[in-house]
Amino acid sequence: MFFRMLTGALLRQRGRMAMIALTMALGASICTAMLNVMFDVGDKVNQELKSYGANLTVVPRGASFLGDLYGDAGPADESAGQDKYLAEDELPKLKTIFWAFNIVDFAPYLQTDALVKGSGNAIDAPVLGTWFDKRFDSPTGESVQTGMVRLKSWWDVDGAWAQDGGPEGEASCMVGANLASKLGVRPGDRVSVTAKGGARLVIAGVFHSGGSEDDCLFAPLWFAQEISGRQGLVSRVEVSALTTPENELARRAARDPNSLSRHEWDTWYCTAYISSIAYQIEEVISNARAKPVLQVAESEGAILQKTQLLMILLTALSLSCASLAISNLVTASVMERSAEIGLIKAVGATSFEVSALIITETMITALLGGALGYFAGLGFAQLIGHTVFGSAIEIRPLVIPLVTLLTVTVALAGSLPAIRLLLSLRPAEVLHGR
Amino acid sequence: MLVSSLVRRRSRLLAALCAIAIGGTVLLGMASISYDIPRQMGREFRSYGANMVLVASGEEALLNLADAARAAKMIPAASLVGMTPFRYEMVRVNMQGYTAVGTDFESARKTSPYWSVTGEWPSGDDEILIGSDIAEFTGLAGGSSITITGRAADGSRFSRDMTVSGVVRSGSVEDGFIVMSLAALEAMTGNSGVADMAELSIAGTEEELDAIASSIRSNVPEVSPRLVKRVTQSETAVLSKLQALVVIVSSVVLVLTMICVATTMMTVVMERRREIGLKKAIGAENRSIAGEFLGEGVLLGFLGGVLGTAFGYVFAQAVCVNVFGRGIILDWKLLPLTIVVSIAVTVCACLLPVRRAVEVEPALVLRGE
Numbered sequence: 001m002f003f004r005m006l007t008g009a010l011l012r013q014r015g016r017m018a019m020i021a022l023t024m025a026l027g028a029s030i031c032t033a034m035l036n037v038m039f040d041v042g043d044k045v046n047q048e049l050k051s052y053g054a055n056l057t058v059v060p061r062g063a064s065f066l067g068d069l070y071g072d073a074g075p076a077d078e079s080a081g082q083d084k085y086l087a088e089d090e091l092p093k094l095k096t097i098f099w100a101f102n103i104v105d106f107a108p109y110l111q112t113d114a115l116v117k118g119s120g121n122a123i124d125a126p127v128l129g130t131w132f133d134k135r136f137d138s139p140t141g142e143s144v145q146t147g148m149v150r151l152k153s154w155w156d157v158d159g160a161w162a163q164d165g166g167p168e169g170e171a172s173c174m175v176g177a178n179l180a181s182k183l184g185v186r187p188g189d190r191v192s193v194t195a196k197g198g199a200r201l202v203i204a205g206v207f208h209s210g211g212s213e214d215d216c217l218f219a220p221l222w223f224a225q226e227i228s229g230r231q232g233l234v235s236r237v238e239v240s241a242l243t244t245p246e247n248e249l250a251r252r253a254a255r256d257p258n259s260l261s262r263h264e265w266d267t268w269y270c271t272a273y274i275s276s277i278a279y280q281i282e283e284v285i286s287n288a289r290a291k292p293v294l295q296v297a298e299s300e301g302a303i304l305q306k307t308q309l310l311m312i313l314l315t316a317l318s319l320s321c322a323s324l325a326i327s328n329l330v331t332a333s334v335m336e337r338s339a340e341i342g343l344i345k346a347v348g349a350t351s352f353e354v355s356a357l358i359i360t361e362t363m364i365t366a367l368l369g370g371a372l373g374y375f376a377g378l379g380f381a382q383l384i385g386h387t388v389f390g391s392a393i394e395i396r397p398l399v400i401p402l403v404t405l406l407t408v409t410v411a412l413a414g415s416l417p418a419i420r421l422l423l424s425l426r427p428a429e430v431l432h433g434r
Numbered sequence: 435m436l437v438s439s440l441v442r443r444r445s446r447l448l449a450a451l452c453a454i455a456i457g458g459t460v461l462l463g464m465a466s467i468s469y470d471i472p473r474q475m476g477r478e479f480r481s482y483g484a485n486m487v488l489v490a491s492g493e494e495a496l497l498n499l500a501d502a503a504r505a506a507k508m509i510p511a512a513s514l515v516g517m518t519p520f521r522y523e524m525v526r527v528n529m530q531g532y533t534a535v536g537t538d539f540e541s542a543r544k545t546s547p548y549w550s551v552t553g554e555w556p557s558g559d560d561e562i563l564i565g566s567d568i569a570e571f572t573g574l575a576g577g578s579s580i581t582i583t584g585r586a587a588d589g590s591r592f593s594r595d596m597t598v599s600g601v602v603r604s605g606s607v608e609d610g611f612i613v614m615s616l617a618a619l620e621a622m623t624g625n626s627g628v629a630d631m632a633e634l635s636i637a638g639t640e641e642e643l644d645a646i647a648s649s650i651r652s653n654v655p656e657v658s659p660r661l662v663k664r665v666t667q668s669e670t671a672v673l674s675k676l677q678a679l680v681v682i683v684s685s686v687v688l689v690l691t692m693i694c695v696a697t698t699m700m701t702v703v704m705e706r707r708r709e710i711g712l713k714k715a716i717g718a719e720n721r722s723i724a725g726e727f728l729g730e731g732v733l734l735g736f737l738g739g740v741l742g743t744a745f746g747y748v749f750a751q752a753v754c755v756n757v758f759g760r761g762i763i764l765d766w767k768l769l770p771l772t773i774v775v776s777i778a779v780t781v782c783a784c785l786l787p788v789r790r791a792v793e794v795e796p797a798l799v800l801r802g803e
Contacts, residue, residue: 332705389679
């Protein structure tokens with residue numbers, strides 16, 4: 001009898017039930033979209049913050065400080081005084097650490113002072129050898145593409161980025177805006193660079209960075225190694241890595257990894273904190289020290305936390321607004337059925353039977369609507385992901401139970417007050433039409 | 435008739451009013467947050483430190499601090515987070531050469547909030563910070579005292595005892611510097627009022643910074659401002675994405691909430707088909723019925739809109755205070771807009787079902803079909 005009444009009610013009142021299902025679907029789609037975006041926003045914003053460049057510098061142990069002794073400020077420091085280096089052939093190992101996947105980009109630098117001559121006078125300027133857009137196979141067999149092109153996304157380049165190339169053919173280089181104006185050169189011109197050895201370079205591009213790099217010349221790494229006679233050596237590596245904001249554990253580990261308990265150490269090592277990535281880099285590159293660049297690392301953490309908090313609050317508030325509006329609607333549409341309920345009561349149904357009937361009906365409709373809304377919400381989430389970040393939002397299974405729970409709660413919260421009101425009505429009055 | 439129809443159906447109308455108020459809350463709250471996001475987040479991005487550097491123009495090597503102060507006046511006081519002078523000198527400690535930096539610690543903490551100091555920040559002119567690389571190299575720590583020697587501007591030698599109050603770590607050049615107050619460095623070298631450069635941290639978009647830079651260039655030709663592209667460009671890129679995110683999320687939520695409001699209103703009106711039928715049966719014109727519902731819709735929409743703006747302000751304020759620890763700046767244009775949109779949605783949602791209701795035969799409606 002119960003099921004016959006149930007199917008009967010569901011089928012006969014298609015219009016009204018469709019309305020409840022539709023609103024539920026709308027609500028569920030907001031929940032799904034907001035929750036999916038909320039869970040993914042950290043990763044997405046982290047990816048965007050990579051435009052600030054490297055958050056780790058790897059320097060040879062012991063040499064980092066001696067290099068800063070001579071000269072004034074900026075990257076022009078690490079000059080002739082340096083006597084310790086990292087080995088270039090160890091660099092692919094960066095892609096073998098536990099968090100290899102989080103290392104977005106890296107570029108090595110070898111700095112040397114050289115006499116740079118354009119059309120006019122020769123000028124003493126820092127020359128940095130680097131990888132512009134290097135492609136190699138990592139020891140794990142992956143194809144890796146890395147270098148300055150992505151690491152220095154804020155550079156304003158007039159002309160084109162230089163090519164890494166090889167010893168055969170003419171090498172290209174990039175010249176900082178200040179140096180270029182002193183030399184009187186433009187993209188396409190040639191400069192001769194002389195240190196221990198010397199050669200001519202084609203200027204592929206002139207860049208403006210607003211920093212001290214504007215006084216430097218960037219050449220392919222092999223070129224700088226050749227003219228300075230330091231084959232296979234690099235003086236510093238800049239690494240850009242995706243990291244998790246620091247917490248108390250990470251701060252303790254950064255001071256002294258040995259102070260952690262076994263369990264804490266495992267947690268720390270297996271979380272992408274900047275300190276654990278630095279530690280893992282020091283493990284694979286011999287005689288290296290990896291230092292977090294606090295300007296980038298600290299700010300990243302702060303901004304990520306704010307963004308996540310903002311999204312969580314927006315999600316919570318909009319979900320509660322949507323829930324209120326929807327349960328309000330459910331109440332209104334259940335109330336409409338006063339005549340029918342009156343009739344059922346008049347022919348002898350108990351209050352329990354009436355409540356069970358209404359609740360089951362509403363639940364079935366709500367869940368159907370919720371399921372529909374879930375898929376619509378996935379669509380909305382992808383829409384947001386593609387419009388804002390240009391990439392897909394990851395779909396989290398965790399959202400499904402959350403949306404189900406919300407749907408059920410909202411449907412219950414909506415039908416309960418209506419049922420209480422309906423039960424208190426007297427059948428005769430309702431049927432009479434008051 | 436309007437009043438009595440409102441008063442008689444109190445509970446039902448309360449539900450409708452509640453829905454409209456919620457719609458208004460979401461509308462105003464989301465709109466104010468997306469409007470204010472660049473400003474709020476922009477402040478957070480100042481944790482990346484200086485976004486403008488002042489250096490001396492032309493052939494001058496040193497920047498005159500009086501000129502820098504004049505240049506800083508070109509910047510609205512509300513958006514200037516801080517200006518920090520930096521002066522570099524070569525000094526010796528135990529015959530070993532170091533770079534000493536003279537600066538203003540109070541403003542350095544604002545323009546370089548990422549400096550991590552172990553120990554204490556210096557409180558007097560004879561206290562200094564040393565970079566973490568120097569600390570590691572020399573074994574000095576907070577509390578040690580060192581003797582700094584060097585050559586003053588006039589060529590004479592100086593020697594001065596200083597106390598290390600703490601060790602500064604930033605992961606970049608500061609790790610190899612000895613940092614002291616500008617006054618202390620000036621007392622040693624003998625010349626004052628100059629610096630190698632000044633770092634400024636300014637809250638604003640890239641265009642605003644460009645405008646500030648060009649006004650400094652034309653009004654104070656002695657200094658040349660340079661934008662730190664790494665900070666300005668990246669901030670613009672990330673901020674615009676964040677704003678787009680909030681705007682899109684808000685509009686999705688807003689559209690869905692408005693649909694909810696509309697469906698609620700429709701249900702409420704549909705319930706009254708019988709009443710409409712009765713009115714028609716006793717001779718009411720379609721227009722007068724529609725007019726009555728219109729009036730009701732406007733009144734409900736207005737009340738809901740006003741309630742919504744009040745709650746929406748609280749909503750936006752709560753989000754901002756919780757996330758950024760600062761109050762929100764409300765764009766007053768949004769207040770009337772919220773009320774107008776609330777009224778429009780309510781009226782549309784009322785009139786659709788009313789039009790359907792007035793088209794049917796009164797007898798059919800009254801019989802309950």
